[in-house]
Amino acid sequence: MIMRNMLTVAAFAVALGSGDLAPHVHAQAQTPPAESPAAADSGSSGAEEAVSAANANVEQARNHFRLGIDSYRDGDLHTAMIEFKRAYAAAPSFRLLFNLGQVAAELRDYPAAERYFTQYLEESRGKLDDARKQTVESELAKVRTRIATLRVHSDLDGAELLIDDVLIGKTPLSEPIRIGTGSRRVSGRAPGHAPISQVIDAASGETVEVRLHFQPLPDARRAAAVSSTPPAADSGVSKPLLIALGAGAGAFAIAGGLFAYLASDDAADYRDALRRKTSPSELASLKDGATAKALAADVLLGAALVTAAVGGVVLLSGGKPDRKAAASLRIGPGSVSLRTQF
Numbered sequence: 185m186i187m188r189n190m191l192t193v194a195a196f197a198v199a200l201g202s203g204d205l206a207p208h209v210h211a212q213a214q215t216p217p218a219e220s221p222a223a224a225d226s227g228s229s230g231a232e233e234a235v236s237a238a239n240a241n242v243e244q245a246r247n248h249f250r251l252g253i254d255s256y257r258d259g260d261l262h263t264a265m266i267e268f269k270r271a272y273a274a275a276p277s278f279r280l281l282f283n284l285g286q287v288a289a290e291l292r293d294y295p296a297a298e299r300y301f302t303q304y305l306e307e308s309r310g311k312l313d314d315a316r317k318q319t320v321e322s323e324l325a326k327v328r329t330r331i332a333t334l335r336v337h338s339d340l341d342g343a344e345l346l347i348d349d350v351l352i353g354k355t356p357l358s359e360p361i362r363i364g365t366g367s368r369r370v371s372g373r374a375p376g377h378a379p380i381s382q383v384i385d386a387a388s389g390e391t392v393e394v395r396l397h398f399q400p401l402p403d404a405r406r407a408a409a410v411s412s413t414p415p416a417a418d419s420g421v422s423k424p425l426l427i428a429l430g431a432g433a434g435a436f437a438i439a440g441g442l443f444a445y446l447a448s449d450d451a452a453d454y455r456d457a458l459r460r461k462t463s464p465s466e467l468a469s470l471k472d473g474a475t476a477k478a479l480a481a482d483v484l485l486g487a488a489l490v491t492a493a494v495g496g497v498v499l500l501s502g503g504k505p506d507r508k509a510a511a512s513l514r515i516g517p518g519s520v521s522l523r524t525q526f
Contacts (some may be wrong), residue, residue: 245275252283261291278307282320289323294330295362301327332386334361336370338396343374345396360391372396 252267265287272280285300301324305317312320336345338355345352348369352361355372365388372380377398386392 242275245271245277248274249280256287261287265291278304278311281307285323285327289327292330292364292366294327294364297327298324298331298362329388330365332363332365332388333391334363334368334370334384334386334394335391336361336394336396338372338398340374340377340396340398343372343377343396343398346371346373355396363392370394370396372398374398376401 248267248271252264252271255261255264255267265284268280268283268287272284281300281304285297285304288294288297288300301320305320305324308317334347336355336357338345341355343355345355345357346369347361347363349371363386365386367383367385369381369383371382377400380396380398382394384392384394
């Protein structure tokens with residue numbers, strides 16, 4: 185902690201528009217009187233409106249100022265900073281800049297504290313006694329011992345630069361960046377490129393050089409299109425042809441199954457006739473019928489197998505003429521054999 189002990193919140197106990205900060209003032213903030221603009225004319229309605237607006241702004245600033253003090257007492261420095269910023273925006277007063285500088289320093293945002301103290305000295309020029317000016321200059325000198333310089337070099341223009349996840353600007357930067365000492369995370373991001381992040385260590389007064397090299401991301405859409413392409417997409421095989429072959433193989437298989445069932449039924453009738461010791465002519469008729477149907481079943485099932493094989497050959501060959509494939513089917517009574525060659 186580089187700031188003086190502020191348990192009494194002496195620096196915050198100042199009235200907007202009244203006297204300067206005084207170390208002996210107690211924590212209770214005074215309520216500042218509303219001040220009319222110097223150019224206001226009390227005799228006109230326009231001037232009255234201006235005075236009313238000024239009064240409202242000052243009252244708003246008072247409220248934010250009090251809330252800032254309460255937040256600081258509670259140890260909520262982030263909220264205190266927000267409230268003091270709101271107070272300064274409502275009714276700008278150089279006295280509030282000192283409060284902002286102190287809170288920024290306690291938050292270890294030393295570059296911000298430097299800006300606030302510097303602005304305080306500029307806006308209060310000719311309004312401070314020597315003792316008060318020396319006090320503020322001393323605080324400014326302490327803050328500057330906690331600041332380093334960062335130079336960022338990027339191979340990509342228009343990339344966003346972040347320090348500790350706070351957006352600083354876009355590359356290329358017009359000037360070096362003032363950063364607080366210690367470890368700092370430097371990040372870069374740009375559309376179509378992988379984000380970059382690195383941690384640097386900065387000591388008091390030194391200049392740290394950082395180089396950002398952005399890598400383009402792969403074309404996600406092109407990669408998705410390649411990965412989703414089916415294997416047969418570039419094979420040149422006609423889908424209607426494959427569907428026809430599949431349907432034909434299915435039809436042959438169904439017909440072959442039907443004839444196989446009929447042959448089995450005739451065979452059962454033949455065995456039954458043998459048990460009944462029927463005439464030789466009936467036995468011969470039943471045997472011939474069962475044999476014929478069995479042969480038809482073999483032929484049809486063989487045709488189904490051949491059709492399916494042809495579909496497989498066409499699919500594997502990709503419909504390309506430089507690939508040679510052949511299939512041969514041998515059908516005999518009660519047997520079917522298929523031989524393919526690629």
